[in-house]
Amino acid sequence: MIWGWLAAAVVLGSIAASVAGLWLGAGFQPDRFVGGYTLGILGFTVLEAGLSMLLSVGLAIPAARALARRTRFPGRVPLIALLALPMVVPPLVGVLAIVQIWGRSGLVSRAAQALGLETSINVYGLTGILLAHVFFNMPFATRMLLQAWASIPGEHWRLARQLGLGGPGVFRFVEWPVLRRALPSAAALVFLLCFTSFAIVLALGGGPPNATLEVAIFQAVRFDLDFGLALALAAIQVTVCAAVLIGLGRLQRTAPLGLGIDPPAVRPDLDGRWGRIGDGAAITLVAAVLLVPLAAIAVDGLLGPVAEALSRSALWWAAARSLALAVGSAALAVALGLAIVSTLRELRVRHGRPRLAGGMEAASSLVLVVPPFVLAAGWFLLLRPVLDVFAYGLGLVLVANVLISLPFVVRVVTPAATMTFERTWRLADSLGMAGWRRVCLIDLPALRRPVGLAYGIAAALAFGDLGVIAMFGTNDTQTLPLYLYQLIGAYRMGEASVVGLLLVVCCLGLFALGDRVMGRARA
Amino acid sequence: MKPILTASTALALGLAAAPVLSPALAQTPELVVYTYSSFVSDWGPGPELEEMFEAQCGCDLEFVGVEDGVVILSRLRLEGDSTDADVALGLDTNLLAEARDTGLLAPHDLDLSDLDLPVAWDDDVFVPYDYGYFAFVYDTEVLAEPPASLDELVHGSDAEVLVEDPRTSTPGLGLLLWMRSLYGDEADAAWAALRPRIVTVSAGWSEAYGLFLGGEAPLVLSYTTSPAYHRIAEETERYAAALFEDGHYLQVEVAARLAGSDQPELARQFLEFLVSPDAQAVIPTTNWMYPVRMPEDGLPDAFDDPSAITPLLIDPEEVAANRRQWIDDWLEAMSR
Secondary structure, three states: OHHHHHHHHHHHHHHHHHHHHHHHHHOOOHHHOOOHHHHHHHHHHHHHHHHHHHHHHHHHHHHHHHHHHOOOOOOHHHHHHHOOOHHHOOHHHHHHHHHHHHOOOOHHHHHHHHOOOOOOOOOOOHHHHHHHHHHHHHHHHHHHHHHHHHOOOHHHHHHHHHOOOOHHHHHHHHHHHHHHHHHHHHHHHHHHHHHOOOHHHHHHHOOOOOOOHHHHHHHHHHHOOOHHHHHHHHHHHHHHHHHHHHHHHHHOOOOOOOOOOOOOOOOOOOOOHHHHHHHHHHHHHHHHHHHHHHHHHHHHHHHOOHHHHHOOHHHHHHHHHHHHHHHHHHHHHHHHHHHHHHHHHHHHHHOOOHHHHHHHHHHHHHHHHOOHHHHHHHHHHHHOOOOOHHHHHHHHHHHHHHHHHHHHHHHHHHHHHHHHHHHHHHHHHHOOOOHHHHHHHHHHHHHHHHHHHHHHHHHHHHHOOOOOHHHHOOOOOOOHHHHHHHHHHOOOHHHHHHHHHHHHHHHHHHHHHHHHHHOOOOO | OHHHHHHHHHHHHHHHHHHHHOOOOOOOOEEEEEEEHHHHOOOOOHHHHHHHHHHHHOOEEEEEEEOOHHHHHHHHHHHHHHOOOOEEEEEEHHHHHHHHHOOOEEOOOOOOOOOOOOOOOOOOOOEEEEEEEEEEEEEOOOOOOOOOOHHHHHHOOOOOEEEEOOOOOHHHHHHHHHHHHHHHHHHHHHHHHHHHHEEEEEOOHHHHHHHHHOOOOOEEEEEOOHHHHHHHHOOOOOEEEEOOOOOEEEEEEEEEEEOOOOOHHHHHHHHHHHOOHHHHHHOHHHHOOEEOOOOOOOOOOOOOOHHHOOEEOOOHHHHHHHHHHHHHHHHHHHHO
């Protein structure tokens, strides 16, 4: 128990330190921000994040279900392996890929023109923002929900077969209870990511009213160095997101699942024709959302000046730094995350305190809505008098990345960890098993898959990080994403496409590392 | 799984402790110059200038490249008197008033009267080292006849444009001031007229220029010097700057030395070097801006002649005093 509280204290302490730094450095000027402008963009932010969440999760449910039902079709394994990838694609690269498809001279427009149709797609506006957010988040939501399906015990399927349940019955009695655990968590993550989306919203938004609160915070920190205003705006952002997190947490239900030790059994509802067609459509949709933009990125990269781009030593230094950052911060994030998860499942199951557990889960996610540059500026102001902050730049970037990956680790591991605990805690208690023995004998074998996935996600997130490094980074600490932006800033779009592809490939490698090395056991 | 966790934790701790392990080799005097990262990239002017200056100063020139000019200023402000920087290089015209107000900068003591700048320069703190003009770059394969003036673009054209956001980017602020300098208090009406043809307002130059190269609009807000890159490095004439007869907004990039520098003489020497003919000859094709000292045989042909351009500039103090209000007005005009 104690480790979880300690981990939570580390997280909240880091945020509090940043707030304290800003407060001391800036004071508080509350009369500056309460204006129509702030309220206007707050409204838009809630709208775009809410719609992005509904669309992403709404499409992810049938997609995850279809992938769970159809376990052997060609390409299933690589498709699933690619699901978490868009989340770590740098926003600028993703936006350009989306525009290559949906833009004015994009694939869809050109195809329509070739067919002699008058095209009237205007991607700029809410449409474009939603299209991009669905690409960035829907595949990841699918991956999270797929975890839930994979955790349904074999007994349930056997029972469903004996009872002769059809499709609707299976969904109602077997799948829905498991889904209700995972759904609010996935929805909350997508909401937070879209709420704080920034470059995507501006690039595809079409005009200044379509901006998020994050833009105003960026403006306050970067251009005005007005930390009081930044703090006030960040407080609004945290409050709104905390309310949404708590609301979604309330929807979470943990139905008792009973003992389950059997391997997964064959579902009884796979034969209907309509089921096949529906599954086919859902899988086609998720594949299209995922693969078409990724293909655009790959083609661009391969058509670029590959040899020239790869011959620069700055590229490899940047890649090496990113890799070290990724591997290190992912390990720390997984360690912290597991500590938190182990405490919150005890709270939820053994002590019957679901509210407290939910609060802990929400608290570990809050760092996602504190903009990274605000976090960085706060630490800077606090630490500056005692140490040379820039000499420790990469160290601070590492800490920040641990915090940013933590919510993903917690949310990916929690459902499976809680379920394992429900099934085993009485038995383990009666055997007097505790501490590390319990972790090694019960949890690790059961949780390899989700922990491996969490490690991969945390590593890839740190690999692609742009937020904190931009504040502390210099040319001596340049990471791959910064290098990519620098190339674009110097007109070198061709080389940048190559680096973009390299970045995506590296992230894929990190996922594979998590999956193969840690998650190799069959779940 | 445990060995991996252990190994990567060790790696992480090593990463955090790395600076402690690198002892300072402070035998030769060191000159620390804060600049933006593209200045010191492989393809920027930094490496060549470093070699040239170190050959003559008997010192170690260390460039610290941060994201951009705005970050240079905020880093100086955050560090205050304790900064390691001896020189700040890469602030632009619109940051001058705020940079001066920090009180961290010292006079340059140089005679700059013979520089080739389009405006008179009598500032005693900031040393201009290059300049450029904001411009709409167009795709000649899509747009045969670009507008001949900003006024024509605003009121007499049906071409669509990509622009940047003044809340988050330097070119965005540049266009805001450009409109202000031409239309004064009527700028809001001009923005309202342009609004329907603005495809999108991106956070930074990179997004806008990327969308432009992807064919999303025939015009993008960039610099008069952008086509020179395409002509020289990519050998294509496809992109050109629309040269406006009613003028272009000027951006001057400057350097200054820090009052608290422990190498004041070296810092002064570096500023002098920066505007010397040798250093200036490096600027055009590495930083893609106009030099403040014209080379004897002129600029490469790929550059549009800067002497044919009418400069527009609002006094930096006036910009500092009104920036917030003008951005609010712009938001109002663009939201209607």
